[in-house]
Amino acid sequence: MTASLEPNIQPDLIETLNTVSDPEIPVLTVLDLGVIREAVEQEGKVLIKLTPTYSGCPAMDVISDDLKAAFAKKGKSVEVSLVLSPAWTTDWMSEEGMQKMEAYGIAPPLEATADKDALLGNSKLVKCTQCGSTNTRLVSQFGSTACKALFQCEDCGEPFDYFKCLK
DSSP, rough: OOOOOEEOOOGGHHHHHHOOBBBBTTSSSHHHTEEEEEEEEEEEEEEEEOOOOSSTTTHHHHHHHHHHHHTTTTTTTEEEEOOOOSOOOOOGGOOHHHHHHHHHHOOOOOOHHHHHHHTSSSOOOOTTTTOOOOOEEESSOOOTTTTEEEEEEEETOOOEEEOOOOO
């Protein structure tokens, strides 16, 4: 994560935050994804600032409801607000989250310049999540969701999603 943009999260809220998953990639928690920018408890209420992975991401409503439900189980009320600036970046994802994503079958984001080369078909950099080969090709700029692209491995023939780099 970018040092100047570290989230402000009270340590005693982390355990509950780690119970809330991304509905589109359920192996990732909201902390793995880096969408929680602030979580603090003030005057008996948990205040959470949530940054969408991209403008209009449909998962944000579900995540907001899931956060409220998770803290309600602890007897706490929650106020969630969306924060659009600064925009979310894949730099905010945890290293553990990237590993979980790959194990789940989604290739994690590359660095920005490598991502551009891969998405334009200029380089074979995206690693197949099944066999590990980089002999892969872009099938579609959009995969199962707008934040992913669809690739296929030329060696094992398997299709797989690639999570696009956002900077």
